[in-house]
Amino acid sequence: MRIGIIGGGSIGLLFASKLAAVGAEVTIWTRTEEQAFVIAAEGIRLWDAEGGEHTIVAGGEWLSRERLAKMEAGRLERADWYLLALKQTDLSKETAELIAELIRRTPDRPPLLCIQNGTGHLGKLTAASAGDFSIYNAVTSSGAKREDMRSVRHTGQGSLFLARTPERSQGERRAERSEDDFRQKMLLNFLNRAGFDASLSNDIHNRVFQKLLINAVINPLTALYDMRNGELPAHPARRSLMKALHDETKPVLLAAGMKEWPDSWESVLGVCERTSCNVSSMLADVRAGKGTEIDSINGEIARMAAARGLSAPLNESMLRLVEALGKR
Amino acid sequence: MRIGIIGGGSIGLLFASKLAAVGAEVTIWTRTEEQAFVIAAEGIRLWDAEGGEHTIVAGGEWLSRERLAKMEAGRLERADWYLLALKQTDLSKETAELIAELIRRTPDRPPLLCIQNGTGHLGKLTAASAGDFSIYNAVTSSGAKREDMRSVRHTGQGSLFLARTPERSQGERRAERSEDDFRQKMLLNFLNRAGFDASLSNDIHNRVFQKLLINAVINPLTALYDMRNGELPAHPARRSLMKALHDETKPVLLAAGMKEWPDSWESVLGVCERTSCNVSSMLADVRAGKGTEIDSINGEIARMAAARGLSAPLNESMLRLVEALGKR
Incomplete structure (x- = not known):
């Protein structure tokens, strides 16, 4: 299971470290080259909810138009999922388009799981995707606090609900590609093993x-x-x-x-x-x-x-x- | 010098007690019969800015339509000034009309000095007065805190500026009745002896x-x-x-x-x-x-x-x- 996590803030670092700790291959896509380098070189430092300290290996890349332009199509690694962990504030129309470009250039165009607050981001991402990849909406009550570029503190256990958006009718769900089903199951499995209490929701x-x-x-x-x-x-x-x-x-x-x-x-x-x-x-x-x-x-x-x-x-x-x- | 003070809140009690302490004959017009009675029976208790406690004699009356109706014209005592110490919130159109009625039924229709915050009260009072008495606007930075119906704490020394409203041109000021001039001087004299640092202001x-x-x-x-x-x-x-x-x-x-x-x-x-x-x-x-x-x-x-x-x-x-x- 390979997961690209877009955003190196508190929620991005939390999901990256917890998922990597249960065996996912994680790459964090950061805004700055500096942060990507620090993460790739030193790993993520996680203080778990009980205060224990762990250092976890993860990949680091930085997301910019220039960087993507330099990467040849073949160089972009496969990913099974992208997880979008940017704040709404950081999700401009330009950034949404950059994310869509990243996914388009990733083999098999994996689905994108969004865990933003509110609803404002979905319109921007749906427009930028132009139907080229699936978008999942999620809501989580996990809490985290970033302490520095590579360090995060897990401040609150929570749950996570996810669903494809727009939600599909039962008929559409039946016709869903089995690969999508498989990816969903894999993601839920990893999220749950990582302690995120994740489930599909039709609500x-x-x-x-x-x-x-x-x-x-x-x-x-x-x-x-x-x-x-x-x-x-x-x-x-x-x-x-x-x-x-x-x-x-x-x-x-x-x-x-x-x-x-x-x-x-x-x-x-x-x-x-x-x-x-x-x-x-x-x-x-x-x-x-x-x-x-x-x-x-x-x-x-x-x-x-x-x-x-x-x-x-x-x-x-x-x-x-x-x-x-x-x-x- | 006889002064009717309308309102038995913190500012009303402060001005009443300080003016009475330097020899003015003060009557406080309260909203309730109960407060008027307590003040008339026990006097005002003042803690001055240094914490000293004083008990000061003052008259008490309560202002209501029924009460005014019961008072025959002749029973209303002369006053040289009325001082309006109600909060804007307590100054409805009805209350403004009641105050105008009180002043109309007072011998010589004394002027009314307003020390409210803001400017909203002047329109209401000007309308209610119908030109039958003068209105003075004042601004004060004195601070007070009411402790109970008859007790007030002087929390801050301040200054007081006053002027007739609408402000008169120089020509109108020259033509001013000498009695108004005399009343103004008397009031300033008492306010200053009472420690309010009062002056006329053309500003x-x-x-x-x-x-x-x-x-x-x-x-x-x-x-x-x-x-x-x-x-x-x-x-x-x-x-x-x-x-x-x-x-x-x-x-x-x-x-x-x-x-x-x-x-x-x-x-x-x-x-x-x-x-x-x-x-x-x-x-x-x-x-x-x-x-x-x-x-x-x-x-x-x-x-x-x-x-x-x-x-x-x-x-x-x-x-x-x-x-x-x-x-x-």
Whole structure:
């Protein structure tokens, strides 16, 4: 099993190291030559959820138009899967086209598994693919924190659901090429052996919506208050804003197709509790002075609301405030 | 010198006690009969800025349509001035009309001095007065905290500027009735003896704008972060939001007529420093579960911006978030 992982951030390094540790041959495609070199030379350093330290061998390549142009078709190694671990923020139209080019030049055009938050990336990738390869959407609740170019800390066990997108009808599924079936099974097998609790889902859109609701509440407020997830609901003012943001977001997602979810508020609180010591990715980005996913999360919800004639002033407020936080 | 003070909140009790302490005859007009009774029976308790405790005699009345209806014209005592110490939030059209009725039924129809934040109250009061009495606008930086119905703590020394509104031309000022001049001088004399550092200003609108800019930055953010004024700029994320809110608000106020103010940002920081231990009135209201002045401050700025084709997304965000804070 050969897997190309696109993106050397926290999630990319986590999946690469865990999959390589159970025997997958992994190549990480990074943005910089420097990071690709460090990974290829020194391997990935992983602190597992129990704090144990491991060094894991992985390949490193860097993804740029110039680099791809220099590689002759024959030089690109076979891959069974690509896993896209870039943040939405880093997925411009140009990058989506570059990724499509990488897959087109890989023998057999393997499918691409996307584990981004939100839904904004699927349109860009579908356009760039032009039907030349399959796209799978996934949603994961695993947590990780990148410590340096080659080091990652596994901060939270989670699950992973995946499905081909657009979802196929039962008839189409029956007619699916057996090779695709085989690849799916292989990937699920490796993901599960690597500890990602992975399964196929015929409910992936709903799971994406559910994760979006949770992220829309926890991420911007942890960034605003500069607080770990668990501290957020401890103060009445913050809990009040969480509740207000939840109550504004839920009807927007229901209108966009999320299924009824009676205990959504308890789920938000449950995530804060289970990940109480975690620094949300949005807070980590603000602290590091990097761009955040605010536009892909609360911005996306504001746009969903506008498209449906609903109002989402608190989501818009979060968008403005987290944007302002970045401008120091 | 007889002064009717309308409103038994922190600012009303502060002005009443300090003016009475230097010999003015003060009556506080409260919303409830209960508070009027407690003040009339037990006096006002004042903790001065040095922590000394004083009990000061003052009259108490309560302002309601029924109460006014029961008072025959002759029973309303003479007053040289009314001082309006209600928050904007408490100044509905009905209340403005009730205040106008009170002044109309007071011998000689004394002038009304308004010390509200923002500018929204002047329109309502001018409409209710119908030209029957003079309205003065004032801006003060004194700070106070009400501890119970009759007790107030003086938390910050400040200054007070006042001017008749609408401001009169020099010709109109010359033609001013000598009685008005006399009343003005008397009031300034009492305010200064009471320690309010009061003066006439031909620049009152500008001072109102300046105070609005400072309040627009400090008040909502202290409410959001549940923090004393001095803690606000200590953290880079909060300081970053303060700066962004300042930078958005200033051009709106300049467009609305505020004069150039090169060191406005330093002034905002200076106020945080000088009032570092103060709980802003907005935070105090949120903590007490009461309505805040958010609509009269950031809401007003958002409306000023909209009327001038400018955008004020952060002021709108503050409006939404502080409103949401109240809904627990």
